[in-house]
Amino acid sequence: MAVDAVVAGSGPNGLAAAITLARAGLRVRVYEAADTPGGGLRSTHADGWTHDVCSTVQALALVSPFFRTLDLDALGVRMRHPRIAFAHPLDGGRAAVAHRSVARTAAGLGADGPAWERLLGPLADAGPALWPEVLGNLRRVPRHPLTLARFGLPGLLGVRALARTALRTDEARALFAGAGAHALRRLDAPLSSAFGLALVASAHAVGWPVVEGGSGMLAGALVRELERLGGEVETGHRVSTLAELPARRLTLLDVTPAQLLRMAEFPAGYARSLAAHRYGPGVCKVDYELSGPVPWTNPDCRDAGTLHLGGTLDEIARSEADAEAGRHPDAPYVLAVQAGVADPTRAPAGKHTLWTYCHVPHGSDRDMSPAIDRQVERFAPGFRDLVERRIVRTASDYHQYNENYVGGAINGGMAGPWSAVLGPVPRWSRYATPLDGVYLCSASTAPGGGVHGMAGYLAASEALAGLGATPAPPG
Incomplete structure (x- = not known):
């Protein structure tokens, strides 16, 4: 035609x-x-x-003004939510946990609970007032200037600066840093906090679901x-x-x-x-096929759809700085998703998948699966014994797979x-x-x-x- x-x-x-x-x-x-x-x-x-x-994980699809024009249910899309949106394990069996509820999340953060509620509560409650501003045309006069200011002013900071300014405990700082590291930037980069704020606010507002199938x-x-x-x-x-x-x-x-x-x-x-x-760091992705669920030391992590692995704020900051500077981190920040806790169709009966990637220098051809293995094993002893198969895509493999992932940079x-x-x-x-x-x-x-x-x-x-x-x- x-x-x-x-x-x-x-x-x-x-x-x-x-x-x-x-x-x-x-x-x-x-x-x-x-x-x-x-x-x-x-x-x-x-x-x-x-x-x-x-x-x-499709949280942004649930808050996107464009996707909200679609009847996803009528189009055959079923969003499946884990009991816990995301978690951040730390050494010694500790973990910080992000629930759909801001109050419940804050209750688990001890001394940082009130600060978490002050920082994230207004953004989670803003609903439709927030997302057209954050994801829309930033050049027009905002329709909700106060809401945008609550997001934009702290969002101008780097992840490390905001975490150190607003939060005091290792758990709360790590929980925010894990979300902020999705920016694929060093954690002291200006505006990197905007990624953390948007993603955490979406977890509290709509959850972090996966699509069934x-x-x-x-x-x-x-x-x-x-x-x-x-x-x-x-x-x-x-x-x-x-x-x-x-x-x-x-x-x-x-x-x-x-x-x-x-x-x-x-x-x-x-x-x-x-x-x-500039395209920034790439990613090395490893999909695991497992004979059983990941044996996380912290029991809450077993119910989380997404996990951010890498330890404390300072450890993650060091890993992200290495990747942006062209160095392969020895202990990388690892983004992990166990979709099966919400969507059991992802694996044969009794088996599980684990979706992971870590950040690497732009254009890297290094297989980072040994380093990713170590980070998962660090918080889930016995993990390696469950691995039946690893499917590895290096950053250069990603570029070959999809030309839009220049040098393995998936954010464009x-x-x-x-x-x-x-x-x-x-x-x-x-x-x-x-x-x-x-x-x-x-x-x-x-x-x-x-x-x-x-x-x-x-x-x-x-x-x-x-x-x-x-x-x-x-x-």
């Missing part, structure tokens, strides 16, 4: 952009280089085992919604240059600046900005104050390129990485405004 708009890339942002355009009445076609759509929302299935290839089910739902609107997805079709695309009014690209540079000729200044985009770029406001190029529009009707809509643009679809929604909204059309409001 003839098309009005083409979207290159079927990650959550590309599909969100396509759905937004299709809702405005445009005929949309999505091209995807891989054989299956989804980008970071893919899962593998074999012999009763389900592994999420990249994204696995794997994250690929969420990608499938987005494709079904697009097809319902008359759009189409063509897999196995790599877009190398814009010149090869069919005639269209709009082009939205769910690609990184490095790929965009290869797709067309741009003015020299814009091209230099694209080439200067190094988080910082400028990228949050300006995107990859310092110009007024965070999405429009100098080419007429061509927009960038990937995680390399604001609001950055994560399964929220808002880069796609905002880029498509801007593109529609250029045509004089009005997008459906999110949320």
Whole structure:
């Protein structure tokens, strides 16, 4: 069919952009280089085992203004919640635990309980007032300035500075640091606290669920919604240059600046900005197939969906600083998800999966599974005896798997104050390129990485405004 708009890339942002355009009445076609759509929302299935290839916990999908326009239940998506959102084990059998309830979490943090409630309670209670501000257009006048200030002012700090200023105990500092380290930045980097605040607030507001049957089910739902609107997805079709695309009014690209540079000729200044985009550390991912549940020393950890492994605030800070400086940490910060505590369909009866990754230097080809093994074993003695199989993807493997993961960097770029406001190029529009009707809509643009679809929604909204059309409001 003839098309009005083409979207290159079927990650959550590309599909969100396509759905937004299709809702405005445009005929949309999505091209995807891989054989299956989804980008970071893919899962593998074999012999009763389900592994999420990249994204696995979907808290941001539940708070995203774009995703809130979708009836996920009607689209076949079942979110499954663990009893405990996330936990942070420490040596000696101790652990800090994040429950859905702020009060219950605070009750477990002893002397830091009141401070935790002061810092996170207002954000968890803000509900729909918070997320359109945090994930929306930061250049407009905020509709809820007080809520944004409660988030934005502490969020300007680095994780280490905020943790040391607001909290006193090892447990509370580690609990916040584990969430903040999702930023893939050293913990003294400005704005890294914003990641911790957003993720902890989402845990208290909506929980940290997994998708029953794997994250690929969420990608499938987005494709079904697009097809319902008359759009189409063509897999196995790599877009190398814009010149090869069919005639269209709009082009939205769910690609990184490095790929965009290869797709067309741009003015020299814009091209230099694209080439200067920084991607940050990569990840080495290990999926474990286990003969039984992970034997965490602390019993609360056995019910947590997500665990942050790495010890104290200072230990995690050292690990993250090493990765950003180009060194492989000896004792890395490890993000671990035991999806089976909420979704037993992930493994054969009686068996379990453990999804893990650690941060490594950009472009690393080192297998970090021995170091990840040690960190899990540190807090769950006997873990190694349960391992039936390890599936390892180094940072360089990740880049080969998905071109958007440049050097293994899964967030689309190094988080910082400028990228949050300006995107990859310092110009007024965070999405429009100098080419007429061509927009960038990937995680390399604001609001950055994560399964929220808002880069796609905002880029498509801007593109529609250029045509004089009005997008459906999110949320």
